[in-house]
Amino acid sequence: MPITVSELATQCQQLLTADEGPEGRSKVASLLSTTLADPDNINALIPPGTGERDLLYKDPKLGFCIFAHQYQGPKESLPHDHGPSWAIYAQARGETEMTDYEFATPDSEEVPGKVRPTRTYRLQPGDAHVYNEGDLHAPVRSGPTSLVRIEGMDMSKITRRRYETV
Numbered sequence: 001m002p003i004t005v006s007e008l009a010t011q012c013q014q015l016l017t018a019d020e021g022p023e024g025r026s027k028v029a030s031l032l033s034t035t036l037a038d039p040d041n042i043n044a045l046i047p048p049g050t051g052e053r054d055l056l057y058k059d060p061k062l063g064f065c066i067f068a069h070q071y072q073g074p075k076e077s078l079p080h081d082h083g084p085s086w087a088i089y090a091q092a093r094g095e096t097e098m099t100d101y102e103f104a105t106p107d108s109e110e111v112p113g114k115v116r117p118t119r120t121y122r123l124q125p126g127d128a129h130v131y132n133e134g135d136l137h138a139p140v141r142s143g144p145t146s147l148v149r150i151e152g153m154d155m156s157k158i159t160r161r162r163y164e165t166v
């Protein structure tokens with residue numbers, strides 16, 4: 001039987017209740033890797049008709065949110081972090097080229113810092129990567145892709161900062 005959103009959510013909740021820090025998140029990333037190695041699980045979590053950003057689950061206690069993303073064509077984002085949150089990207093279909101960044105000029109309350117790339121790598125189906133608070137990254141997707149993404153908190157009401165690349 002393929003996994004259900006509710007089963008995945010319960011397993012994430014258990015791991016993050018035991019350790020909400022980077023270690024616990026890393027265990028959640030491993031769980032996502034294992035889960036997405038099974039095409040039936042992919043089809044259960046990201047069925048046809050999934051949009052670009054569908055909220056599957058919001059945890060009432062810890063506040064983390066599980067999203068399914070399905071992009072029909074190329075899609076890229078500017079360098080960003082997730083503000084006060086962490087995030088896990090778990091590739092399900094297609095490929096994401098991810099670039100990590102660091103600050104080239106300091107980030108301050110008044111002026112967003114400028115950023116420069118440090119490394120680029122590919123996320124392929126079954127790859128899951130943790131971005132802890134403040135980790136800067138930018139995904140580029142040159143074809144259709146699907147992923148499961150978990151954010152540490154509901155970011156919908158938090159203003160995102162824009163960083164320029166040097």
Ligand SMILES: [Fe+2]
Nearest residue numbers: 080081087137
């Ligand atoms: Fe991100």
